[in-house]
Amino acid sequence: MQTSHKIIIGNSQNMKEIGEGTVHLMVTSPPYPMIAMWDDLFCKADSQIVELWQKLDKKKSDSGLAGQIYTQMHNYLAKVWQETYRVLVDGGIACINIGDATRSIGGKFQLFPNHCRITEECEKVGFTTLPYILWKKPTTKPQYKGKGAFLGSGFLPPNAYVTLDCEYILIFRKRNLRRFEPHDEARYGSAFSKVQRDEWFSQIWQIKGTRQTTSELERRTAAYPEEIAERLIKMFSIKGDTVLDPFLGSGTTMKTALANGR
Ligand SMILES: C[S@@+](CC[C@H](N)C(=O)[O-])C[C@H]1O[C@@H](n2cnc3c(N)ncnc32)[C@H](O)[C@@H]1O
Numbered sequence: 214m215q216t217s218h219k220i221i222i223g224n225s226q227n228m229k230e231i232g233e234g235t236v237h238l239m240v241t242s243p244p245y246p247m248i249a250m251w252d253d254l255f256c257k258a259d260s261q262i263v264e265l266w267q268k269l270d271k272k273k274s275d276s277g278l279a280g281q282i283y284t285q286m287h288n289y290l291a292k293v294w295q296e297t298y299r300v301l302v303d304g305g306i307a308c309i310n311i312g313d314a315t316r317s318i319g320g321k322f323q324l325f326p327n328h329c330r331i332t333e334e335c336e337k338v339g340f341t342t343l344p345y346i347l348w349k350k351p352t353t354k355p356q357y358k359g360k361g362a363f364l365g366s367g368f369l370p371p372n373a374y375v376t377l378d379c380e381y382i383l384i385f386r387k388r389n390l391r392r393f394e395p396h397d398e399a400r401y402g403s404a405f406s407k408v409q410r411d412e413w414f415s416q417i418w419q420i421k422g423t424r425q426t427t428s429e430l431e432r433r434t435a436a437y438p439e440e441i442a443e444r445l446i447k448m449f450s451i452k453g454d455t456v457l458d459p460f461l462g463s464g465t466t467m468k469t470a471l472a473n474g475r
Pocket of ligand 1: 223224225226241242243244245254434435436437438459460461462463464465466
């Protein structure tokens with residue numbers, strides 16, 4: 214099947230190249246707020262974030278500044294969710310892979326529940342929230358800063374922390390269900406099997422993460438596994454549909470769309 218693909222080098226907060234209501238599915242993974250590897254990106258994008266970090270460094274205690282930084286980072290992403298809403302067709306689906314973050318700031322350890330903020334922001338722009346998927350990455354041991362250890366105080370209650378070993382795949386829809394003619398050929402030609410349906414539409418997916426230990430460049434792309442993109446594309450689009458990834462990175466979504474006739 215002949216398909217066409219376009220990479221736009223630009224800022225997805227303003228996707229002026231993409232017309233309103235022209236995309237059937239968005240599959241993406243943004244930079245994760247409050248995860249250290251993305252600090253520079255958020256600082257480059259927003260001078261207020263730089264100023265807030267500087268204030269925090271001077272104060273040496275949180276005093277609400279971490280919360281403000283976290284909010285600013287989500288404001289940055291929210292502009293992309295707004296643009297996504299604009300470019301999606303009615304009934305179009307948005308799938309967002311995101312992990313929460315844990316961080317010690319000013320001596321205080323806490324969780325930054327990115328999945329909650331993104332859900333709130335997507336609802337604000339008009340999306341309907343649908344049941345989400347928990348992507349559980351198989352690990353032999355809970356990890357903290359690359360070391361196999363629980364966070365906290367070993368075997369003594371009550372001050373240890375639960376390890377973050379799941380990420381979220383949040384799913385949203387723009388307005389009402391997509392409508393098709395009875396026996397639409399492309400739709401029927403995109404059907405999944407019963408085995409696929411039972412596995413894909415259950416809430417916990419056990420899929421190995423993509424190895425990111427080779428070069429600095431590869432580490433910085435933070436690629437997700439093709440299996441994730443492939444499942445989402447087959448679940449929420451039909452052959453010939455247009456799929457968008459506003460945070461393309463190494464291009465996993467595009468490669469998978471191409472392989473699946475989208
Ligand atoms: C988590 S990575 C995506 C990885 C991707 N799923 C893959 O498999 O390679 C997020 C990407 O979004 C890019 N990015 C951040 N802000 C952006 C923006 N405003 N417009 C376009 N891309 C952006 C980052 O440079 C990074 O490549």
